Amino acid sequence: xxxxxxxxxxxxxxxxxxxxxxxxxxxxxxxxxxxxxxxxxxxxxxxxxxxxxxxxxxxxxxxxxxxxxxxxxxxxxxxxxxxxxxxxxxxxxxxxxxxxxxxxxxxxxxxxxxxxxxxxxxxxxxxxxxxxxxxxxxxxxxxxxxxxxxxxxxxxxxxxxxxxxxxxxxxxxxxxxxxxxxxxxxxxxxxxxxxxxxxxxxxxxxxxxxxxxxxxxxxxxxxxxxxxxxxxxxxxxxxxxxx
Amino acid sequence: xxxxxxxxxxxxxxxxxxxxxxxxxxxxxxxxxxxxxxxxxxxxxxxxxxxxxxxxxxxxxxxxxxxxxxxxxxxxxxxxxxxxxxxxxxxxxxxxxxxxxxxxxxxxxxxxxxxxxxxxxxxxxxxxxxxxxxxxxxxxxxxxxxxxxxxxxxxxxxxxxxxxxxxxxxxxxxxxxxxxxxxxxxxxxxxxxxxxxxxxxxxxxxxxxxxxxxxxxxxxxxxxxxxxxxxxxxxxxxxxxxx
Numbered sequence: 001x002x003x004x005x006x007x008x009x010x011x012x013x014x015x016x017x018x019x020x021x022x023x024x025x026x027x028x029x030x031x032x033x034x035x036x037x038x039x040x041x042x043x044x045x046x047x048x049x050x051x052x053x054x055x056x057x058x059x060x061x062x063x064x065x066x067x068x069x070x071x072x073x074x075x076x077x078x079x080x081x082x083x084x085x086x087x088x089x090x091x092x093x094x095x096x097x098x099x100x101x102x103x104x105x106x107x108x109x110x111x112x113x114x115x116x117x118x119x120x121x122x123x124x125x126x127x128x129x130x131x132x133x134x135x136x137x138x139x140x141x142x143x144x145x146x147x148x149x150x151x152x153x154x155x156x157x158x159x160x161x162x163x164x165x166x167x168x169x170x171x172x173x174x175x176x177x178x179x180x181x182x183x184x185x186x187x188x189x190x191x192x193x194x195x196x197x198x199x200x201x202x203x204x205x206x207x208x209x210x211x212x213x214x215x216x217x218x219x220x221x222x223x224x225x226x227x228x229x230x231x232x233x234x235x236x237x238x239x240x241x242x243x
Numbered sequence: 244x245x246x247x248x249x250x251x252x253x254x255x256x257x258x259x260x261x262x263x264x265x266x267x268x269x270x271x272x273x274x275x276x277x278x279x280x281x282x283x284x285x286x287x288x289x290x291x292x293x294x295x296x297x298x299x300x301x302x303x304x305x306x307x308x309x310x311x312x313x314x315x316x317x318x319x320x321x322x323x324x325x326x327x328x329x330x331x332x333x334x335x336x337x338x339x340x341x342x343x344x345x346x347x348x349x350x351x352x353x354x355x356x357x358x359x360x361x362x363x364x365x366x367x368x369x370x371x372x373x374x375x376x377x378x379x380x381x382x383x384x385x386x387x388x389x390x391x392x393x394x395x396x397x398x399x400x401x402x403x404x405x406x407x408x409x410x411x412x413x414x415x416x417x418x419x420x421x422x423x424x425x426x427x428x429x430x431x432x433x434x435x436x437x438x439x440x441x442x443x444x445x446x447x448x449x450x451x452x453x454x455x456x457x458x459x460x461x462x463x464x465x466x467x468x469x470x471x472x473x474x475x476x477x478x479x480x481x482x483x484x485x486x
Contacts, residue, residue, distance in 0.1 A: 192450070192459070203446065206461070207435070215473075216435070218449070218459035229483065230458075233476055240472065 001129030012064045019129050022122055024073035027060035028135055037137035038069040039242045044145015047078030062231060066239050069136050073126045076118040108170045112148045120152045139242045147171050154182055162241035164234045167202035168194055168223055179208040186214040187237035194223040244372030252300060255307045262372050265365055267316035270303035271378055280380035281312040282485045287388015290321030305474060309482050312379050316369045319361040330358060351413045355391045363395045382485045390414050397425055405484035407477045410445035411437055411466055419451050428456040430480035437466040
């Protein structure tokens, strides 16, 4: 892992890094307490760090206000990483199936399962590199992004002690058993009127999560219209568990 | 409306009152700002002010910390009010139907609709009396209690500008049309693992509410096990809309 740039953006320091071929970004609070190590929240996203940058920076700034460092890495096939033609094909097939209202289980499996298998070890490697830095420490949180990746990562990675899930993407039915095995505190955000999402799947998954503390926050505003107060609620969840 | 007692309980002043035959309680903050009128939150409950007193006082204290006055009145047939034998019979019939897993729609109608019809004008009279006091002012919120009463009151009473619903009691299917007519901001609390509740009814109702701002917070802990952080979230909802 090595850094390729460093910038001050408001109250945070943004450093781009690479871990092997994978680009990533680390944001640390540049506050009075910046000399003691900060707990880390990994920021999930749907792919393409460049396109997602403004929203990731806003989330990083919100987290830094509570004393958290944040980091993210590019997804397999995302941004300027090597394209994954089979996943691209599956993504197109999913959009086509949704447009005609056809069955989607097979194509969701074909799209999501390989992405999960490849992404999760990459996030774990990034975590190894990040936690070796003196300015970062556990406990670690994971927030948002592709739900199936977040579920697998929360299941296999014990350093993640609290997770904020965004229930806004398709999860293969075969992953329900993994959902049942989760035990960490969960804060689940659902956009109730997200027309491109399977709301019943999200509710079924919330029911399946094995965690003793799990909270569902459902709001209006469509897929990208999460209200500001819902972001504040999620921030308080991480403060309670990682602060 | 006349007061029958006055006590200081921690940071609040508790005054019992009667409006006609109906007993009620008013809690006002005894803080530095107690000389300017406080916005009012009406506290719903399942009936029997005496039995519910400790929990109502805790809610009143939480609200007073944000500068709110709170008040509640006894439900028809509740506490030491004149018993309502038909409603008692319906309540027993409901428990019997639930115990054998039989159909409940007819008995829910028989239990809830007369209670709603009688209770709602009583809450409105109480509101008339309370808002005539110089120490209280609008905007008014309504929080918790029997969901069907809260829905009807929120629909017919324009002085109520924000409502926190507790989705933990049966609502007649005939009231869905009223739910669709609501436009005020709503904060809905659902105990996901409340075994005596109809969770699907609660989710269907949340979907039906016509309000542009509506939020569902679902938590674990059973009917009476609302986590403290969920109470804090509800308090912030009222602060945002009435503060």
